[in-house]
Amino acid sequence: MVEDLRSAVEELKKYENQIAFTDTEVDSYAEVAGIYRYVGAGGTVKRPTKEGPALLFRNIKGFPDKQVLIGLLASRKRVGCLLDCPPDKLGFLLKDAAANPIMPEFTAGGDVPCQEEIHYASEEGFDIRKLLPAPQNTEEDAGPYITMGMCYASDPVTGEGDVTIHRLCLQSADEMTMFFTPGVRHLDAFREKAEREGVNLPISISIGVDPAIEIASCFEPPTTPLGFNELSIAGALRKKPVRMAKCRTIDEYAIANAEFVIEGELVAGKRMREDINTNTGKAMPEFPGYTGHVSGELPVIKIKAVTHRKNPIIQTCIGPSEEHVSMAGIPTEASILTMEEKALAGRVKNVYAHRSGGGKYMAVIQFAKQVPSDEGRQRQAALIALTAFPELKHVIVVDEDVDIFDSDDVLWALNTRYQGDVDTITIPGVRCHPLDPTEGPEYNPMLKDRGISCKTIFDCTVPYGLKDRFQRSKFKEVNMEDYEIRPLV
Template sequence: MIEESGKQEVKDLRSAIELLKAIPGQLIETDEPVEPLAELSGVYRHVGAGGTVMRPTRKGPAMIFNNVKGHEDAKVIIGLLASRERVGLLLNEKPERLGFLLNEAVKNPIQPVTVSKDKALCQEIVHYANEPGFDIRKLIPAPTNTEEDAGPYITMGMCYASDIETGESDITIHRLCLQSKDEISMFFTPGARHLGVFREKAEKLGKPLPISVSIGVDPAIEIAACFEPPTTPLGFDELSIAGAIRNQAVELAPCLTIGEKAIANAEYVIEGELLPGVYVREDQNTNTGKAMPEFPGYTGGAVAKVPVIKVKAVTHRKNPIMQTVIGSSEEHVSMAGIPTEASILQMVEKAMPGRLLNVYAHSSGGGKFMAVLQFKKSQPSDEGRQRQAALLAFSAFPELKHVFLVDEDVDLFDSNDVLWALTTRYQGDVDTIFIPGVRCHPLDPSNSPDFSPSIIDKGIACKTIFDCTVPYHLKDKFQRSKFMDVDPSRFVSELFNNK
């Protein structure tokens, strides 16, 4: 554990940064002036974006820009979660065990608590929207990923709101575009987020929905916020998962201008209201037809009609640190993929205990579309259960499109090893299971009638299982070459002593 090893305890963004500073190769800084318009993301593409970003890119350290043009009093950090190894460091868990950590956290939630104003670090500096000169575009150094973006986007905003009838609260991450000095557009994936239900209910009643957007928080919150149903059903506050990860309740502070709460130690908080019946065109300021890069690796189309947050105030810590992400980077894989892994582990373990050894939500699917399941067959009756596990994975995470099944001797985190299993343990005509006509995700551009006349509506996909496991009765004929088990650090200590 962090406490046992003497490492920095992580409780907010700043302590996360301090931890990474102490570990070689995990964080770099630059004082070189950088434009927030496309240039900042263009730099990080080469440094450490990874994911589905167009090559050349790579996994690399997180990066802090200390000199952002137009925002002399703020810094911007990007790539905090852009490697699985770094997420492991920040959550105090081995990278290959992160799905299990989150699975346990879901089962043992710790609810958030509200603290007094003197603990609200996020409110050290306050800017009210009714003050002269107020402009969120000047207060918040939100970058654009590309020159085609609809505008500056807040990509790591923890959106917190409550059901106006039941009082149940939830936190999620949404696409937030700065549209004017006091307006932000908010994109909702249809039917995929609890806050969408809260907004629709308030709109039907003709009431605004109070909402806070916390930026720059404990990474445990950012990961927990990405859980989805059925693992976290309507009414489940994902902040309780972050509390379980840290074994300490997340602290919330009452907002100053709306009847809602925000994360007390956030770097920035935007307070506002989702207005009933008010919509804007997402690219109204650029007319590019584009929104921003999304996790499948393509730039999402601008939506013609998106809801609007009317901003009431912006608060922040002294010398605030803005956090951002490239939409198609490895950072999205971490945030979306690790909760996906936990959801699949939970559902399959309930149905067939002990057989599913691990899950990896692969980078090529942005953490959402593709999963590799490591399944162990211990007896003849286990044959066929691996395919049942794949079906359960689709139920655990409905946006999943492709599942690869591999045996226990395959490293599911190594794409070359998975492709080896696909090459030597798979026959296309007998080991491919097609499930056509199933709802998936609208951001997959191949899920469209334009792509194939067999697709009846945008967002409907053919889900596919690739069974790359050896039939149980043939396991003795598919033994991998056995090498001597040695300690390599005796011979090349510089490569292995730090692992």
């Protein structure tokens, strides 16, 4: 059973073309991401790119005893292998896990994998930049980033804990900045409560964990409201609690079998410009495929210690890659399916958070009209999706005979079952996501703030009364095992 990053790597060795490695010396400065762009990044990365295996870099310049793994989740098929689920059913798996959570198990610490080696910030010569081979994805980035860190903190009032992923830029020997997307983010709410009291917020960042934790951590409200610990979804996926270990220097917990753990505190009231070391004005590549602009005032984490396993593996990703699609998109599908089933039982057959939207901006809904009164409910399904995941920008609704995971088939429906003047529904002035470069007053003067968008529904379903006229050609069903087909050489 997969229970940590190392067992995940071993599991993938069983499958063809799902994991690869290189022993060639590679620089974490721009080279790791530059190589993986060609190997298997996919997603919204600038072409040429493709879907390919995860890649383990075993010879990182300046870090002789550490490795870098990239692209672990950059394939829906690979996620299916790691979660033991058919790729087209992953949304349903996550939906059921969210409905049947298993809370994490908290232990006092002691002999735990993530604390095999300990480096205290109080020690002379401590420098996190020399301990972690955190990649810088492009030469214009603000600096090296931790992109796959499971950030764990607790509500200073209620004590309820939560885990999320944020971009973390290493700024000095013992400081990093933390970016929060504006809106409802659990850890940001905890930070605000602590700041109002004038106290620092203890926080742990676990890097290199069971991929079930990485997927589960990407759920968002309303599916997982404030106070819901997403580690319980990971527990449900593995059918056992996620084990948490007490940190060595702060009053908080970390994921016990992580490869690395950073222990620190979000310092009350302290802010730092993200590109303070580079002055490029650029942060890092983000999921829409563009490099994000730096934030002028980000919260600062003061690092207290770094712990890790022997010969640790730091896990990373390219922001716009298929990895983001898997991590953000599959929980999005689960959230939509949960609400659709409550409102329109049996009508929505499946949902795909499309890769072109980074798993956030676009959803394709497969809808089955079963009776005449279902006409119009397909548009209700689209509205429900926009409610289930507020960062959605576009929803495409297709019939049950369309493969939602095949973009060509979806575009076929758009071309043969859609008329722009009657099948387009627009909802202007709705809050979406600030990383979309069209969502701001400079693009559309009618928009009052960044992150506001016109949400659009594309109804590519056949009107119920015309279904007989839109039957796809019916080919003979055959059993391909009856035929021996070999390459012609």
